[in-house]
Amino acid sequence: MKILALDIGGANTKMAILDDRKLEESSFYFPFWKRRNNFYNFLKGIVRFPWEFDAVGITMTAELSDAFQTRSEGVQFILNTVGRVFSNKVLILSINENFLTLEEAFRNPLMIASANWVATSWYLGKKFGTGILVDIGSTTTDIIPVKDGRILIEKRSDLDRLQNNELLYAGVLRTNIATITDSVPVDGIDTRITSELFAITADVYSILGDISEGEYMCETPDSRSKELGDCEARISRIVCSDVETLSKESTHKIAEFIKERQIDKISECIKKISEKCKIENVFVCGAGTFLAEEAAKKAGIRKIKKLNISTASALAMMVAEKLERLPYR
Amino acid sequence: MKILALDIGGANTKMAILDDRKLEESSFYFPFWKRRNNFYNFLKGIVRFPWEFDAVGITMTAELSDAFQTRSEGVQFILNTVGRVFSNKVLILSINENFLTLEEAFRNPLMIASANWVATSWYLGKKFGTGILVDIGSTTTDIIPVKDGRILIEKRSDLDRLQNNELLYAGVLRTNIATITDSVPVDGIDTRITSELFAITADVYSILGDISEGEYMCETPDSRSKELGDCEARISRIVCSDVETLSKESTHKIAEFIKERQIDKISECIKKISEKCKIENVFVCGAGTFLAEEAAKKAGIRKIKKLNISTASALAMMVAEKLERLPYR
Structure with a gap:
């Protein structure tokens, strides 16, 4: 077959x-x-x-x-x-x-x-019975509670799921930085950022070494390369700067800050669902598995397992x- | 000449x-x-x-x-x-x-x-001597304190101005809704929104009647028309909905909420500069003059005047x- x-x-x-x-x-x-x-x-x-x-x-x-x-x-x-x-x-x-x-x-x-979130949740239920699925893709995060093989979501449209912390527009590649935070620290000073599509999360995770150039599986915002120097240039542009005026160190600190803010957002949703559904173990998967793991930890979850399934x-x-x-x- | x-x-x-x-x-x-x-x-x-x-x-x-x-x-x-x-x-x-x-x-x-912000600030200083300039364009807001004909800004790069509340990426046309707020109310329920470039402030202000179709002076995010129906469709898409499932009333309430959040952000900057520089009158100008006026009011400013200059x-x-x-x- x-x-x-x-x-x-x-x-x-x-x-x-x-x-x-x-x-x-x-x-x-x-x-x-x-x-x-x-x-x-x-x-x-x-x-x-x-x-x-x-x-x-x-x-x-x-x-x-x-x-x-x-x-x-x-x-x-x-x-x-x-x-x-x-x-x-x-x-x-x-x-x-x-x-x-x-x-x-x-x-x-x-x-x-x-x-699409139904398929992986079904698999989790079949194989492990109970757990919260945290599936982070290029654009979105699905957070799905499964108990004794049953998906614990009553109302299942995207709108319903946005309202219930089960769907979050936070991805590991395509997410506009300006939708994650209003400001970043530049050399210790809190700095408002531009609202243009100057940089995306793929730039952040490339700079931090969380994804490889080959895993930067989307277009760059400025049509330049996916090489480190160009990722740094894009991040520096969000504070109206460039690689001539902002140091590599400052740019990397900005990237770390953005990662933390994104983890905070995902972690908040995991925590709410864990408390609501009384489920204390998490399964992580997707292109952003590394992020899902950190978010689950920050939510206070101790039992975290990788779900090796797309x-x-x-x-x-x-x-x-x-x-x-x-x-x- | x-x-x-x-x-x-x-x-x-x-x-x-x-x-x-x-x-x-x-x-x-x-x-x-x-x-x-x-x-x-x-x-x-x-x-x-x-x-x-x-x-x-x-x-x-x-x-x-x-x-x-x-x-x-x-x-x-x-x-x-x-x-x-x-x-x-x-x-x-x-x-x-x-x-x-x-x-x-x-x-x-x-x-x-x-x-470019220097030109209007110079004019304000020449003609009126003292005041805070609030110039809202398609993409950004400049907030410039002027006292006795002198521009009260020491460090003048964009980065410095982002750090000092003198430059804010909040405009009346091109600003991505997802950079203004994380969530909007849908029929009374707090709802997270998508982080895509599905809708911009020009859609919000068209729906609310603050700008005319002719004043929608930029491209639409989806390359569709600037007519009311298409603006409503773009706004409904930010909560993963569409004009078939979200009512006109719900969409208009979302638009009102976004306007209020944008006013809050601008107002916060005006307030900080007004207090820091001890200037209590504001001059508003730009494509977003109507927004500048409301933000200044919300900041507690009583003396607001239109500066009819580009x-x-x-x-x-x-x-x-x-x-x-x-x-x-």
């Missing part, structure tokens, strides 16, 4: 292929807000032989990209393209932990919009389980 | 022409981070007859655009272009309230980087005064 799973984000599309017990993963940069009309060609390009899969699992967050005026429009656009590539082998993950056909999903777009891979396993249970197999 | 003054910003270039006592103003959208290499053609296009001017005053903030790696590079690039268009009639405003020649400015780029016009007058005093005239 060969299963394909796609996690279609606004900036990156992640793919997993489950071939019997073998799992392969890959990630592709595809910014919807710039190239939505190339999505069909992009998808055909990354999935070269669609006919060889027994089933295709789909989940998405790309419908929120401003390429689409409404989420329904986004979901339907993506489903149309998916349908053209895969015909009828498709299972779409819903926020209620089941799968819809293309037709059902098309008629209920908000049931499948931004459901959303796409978890989705592939969820589809496999579903197929095994299907009566006609 | 015919004088041209140019205030070259990162997003907009403002122009004033002073012909004897007649003043004409205009503004042109020119985003440096996208089109720096067209700057010569752009400048030639807006200043059709450069030879008819007796003098040309120049000030800029565009050097901070990420089109340039350092501010020196930006200043020198802009001065080179200005020199090609105007030959030797050029006077460049410095942060110390005097004018430099092209050659002097080229050798001391940081003396003229982001000096930076470019003030600069033209400063040049005229300088020429009248030149010994060789």
Whole structure:
């Protein structure tokens, strides 16, 4: 049995292929807000032989990209393209932990919009039973309480999750620094920062050595390189300075400060959910696993474990389980 | 005597022409981070007859655009272009309230980087003697204390001014909502917001009727129209919603909340400067005059007056005064 799973984000599309017990993963940069009309060609390009899969699992967050005026429009656009590539082998993950056909999903777009967090949470429940999932991606952090195999989230839209500390726009790559803090210390002096998109968290974590140049998996804000010197230049610009006037040391201290502020924000959400749901162990995953670990520690959590699974891979396993249970197999 | 003054910003270039006592103003959208290499053609296009001017005053903030790696590079690039268009009639405003020649400015780029706030402050000092200037533009707010005709700012770089509440990245058009607040109320519930560039202050002030469609003088974040419906769609997207799921009323309440938070930030700076410099009257100007007025009120200021002058016009007058005093005239 060969299963394909796609996690279609606004900036990156992640793919997993489950071939019997073998799992392969890959990630592709595809910014919807710039190239939505190339999505069909992009998808055909990354999935070269669609006919060889027994089933295709789909989940998405790309419908929120401003390429689409409404989420329904986004979901339907993506489903149309998916349908053209895969015909009828498709299972779409819903926020209620089941799968819809293309037709059902098309008629209920908000049931499948931004459901991707369900896959990893399902996996956590299956494998470990109880824990808070802290999944930090390029753009967002999902914080999902799971108890005795059950996801403890009642209201499941993105809006609901923003209101309940279960979704936080804090990522390890694409997050604008100016949305994390209003000010940073420059040589000991508290300094307001600019509100432009001058630097992103990928610059911070490159400077601090938390991510490698290869892990800087998004565009730079100024279209310059991902090398250390250019990351430093971008960070210095947030205080209207540049590498000629701000020392390397000052820039690194700014980066450390921003990291701490981002950890604070994530940690606050973890703490609230831990207290509310009475769950005291955390599973960390995603591109920002290192950050999730520090945030969980700061929230006072002692039992922290890495969950070595991507959303796409978890989705592939969820589809496999579903197929095994299907009566006609 | 015919004088041209140019205030070259990162997003907009403002122009004033002073012909004897007649003043004409205009503004042109020119985003440096996208089109720096067209700057010569752009400048030639807006200043059709450069030879008819007796003098040309120049000030800029565009050097901070990420089109340039350092501010020196930006200043020198802009001065080179200005020199090609105007030959030797050029006077460049410095942060110390005097004018430099092209050659002097080229050798001391940081003396003229982001000096534009000096022109309006000089005008305030000349005409009214004492007051705090609150000039809100598309992107930033300048808060400048002036006493008995003298600008009360010791250290005058952008970095110094960010540290001293004299420069705040809070504008009436281009400011990313996610840099103003972490959360907004949705139907009474405190809701975290996304950190993407989904909506800007121009959307907020369009919805609230503070600016007209014609005054929305910058690009929209999603390349859609500046009409009310599209502004509402952009605001609803910051809480992962859309116009199908969020009511007009909810969206307008979000806009009101964001306006109040932006007023709070500006007001805080005005208050600090008013107390530090013991100046109790404020002059408001710029595209965000309406916001400056409300922020000054919130800071407890009773004497608020409109300063009907743009930076470019003030600069033209400063040049005229300088020429009248030149010994060789």
